[in-house]
Amino acid sequence: MGAIKQMNGTIYFDANCFIYSVERIEPYRTILQPIWEHAQNGHCRIITSELTLMEALVKPLKESNTLLKYGFHALLQQSNEVTLIPISLAILESAAGLRATSSIKTPDAIHAATGLVAACTHFITNDGGFRRIPTLPVNLISELPTSPTNPSP
Numbered sequence: 001m002g003a004i005k006q007m008n009g010t011i012y013f014d015a016n017c018f019i020y021s022v023e024r025i026e027p028y029r030t031i032l033q034p035i036w037e038h039a040q041n042g043h044c045r046i047i048t049s050e051l052t053l054m055e056a057l058v059k060p061l062k063e064s065n066t067l068l069k070y071g072f073h074a075l076l077q078q079s080n081e082v083t084l085i086p087i088s089l090a091i092l093e094s095a096a097g098l099r100a101t102s103s104i105k106t107p108d109a110i111h112a113a114t115g116l117v118a119a120c121t122h123f124i125t126n127d128g129g130f131r132r133i134p135t136l137p138v139n140l141i142s143e144l145p146t147s148p149t150n151p152s153p
Contacts, residue, residue: 007035007038007043007044007121007122008043008044008121009044009045009120009121009122010044010045010047010118010119010120010121011035011039011044011045011046011047011120011121011122011123011124012046012047012048012111012114012115012118012120012122012123012124013046013047013048013052013082013124014048014052014111014123014124014125014126014127014130015048015051015052015055015056015111016028016125016126016127016141017032017048017124017125017126017141018048018052018056018072018075018076019055019056019059020032020126020141021036021075022056022068022071022072022075023059023068028126028141031141031142031144032124032141032144035124036081039081040080040081044121045081045083046081046082046083047082047083047084047085047114047115047118047120048076048082048083048084048085048111048114049084049085049087049091049110049111049114050084050085050086050087051087051107051110051111051114052076052084052111053072053073053076053077053084055107056072056076057069057072060072085114085117085118087110087114088117090117091110091113091114091117092110092113094113094116094117095109095110095112095113096109097113098112098113098133102132102133103132104129104130104132104133108127108129108130111125111130112130112133112136115136116133116135116136120137121137122137122139123136123137123138123139124139124141124144125138125139125140125141126140126141126142127140128140
């Protein structure tokens with residue numbers, strides 16, 4: 001967990017981080033666990049866009065999986081570790097600028113703009129496309145030091 005301890009401040013979790021955690025998708029759930037613990041201990045704050053709730057609920061609604069739906073609601077709306085950031089006009093304008101300059105899709109532009117407007121210190125995702133935004137502090141899950149492919153010393 002060495003480098004995870006360096007992750008202080010505001011950490012943005014892309015929607016896939018919540019999906020991996022709630023649905024217990026390995027190896028990503030295990031890789032993200034130290035960050036969750038770091039947040040539980042008050043060493044960082046996890047934020048995400050309200051858009052994450054919509055993205056996370058698609059599968060449980062499609063499959064009529066009430067338990068999974070409740071799991072996402074509990075984590076995103078009732079957890080002390082997570083703050084949902086509203087999609088404001090400022091975020092939408094920033095997202096439009098990001099789309100214009102980096103050709104990313106609208107949902108990704110909203111996530112990136114939210115992270116930038118909230119001045120996140122880390123943007124955790126499994127989507128390398130976010131690296132097209134040079135001002136976004138992107139960390140790919142597969143490159144985190146707790147990753148089985150990149151174990152920390």
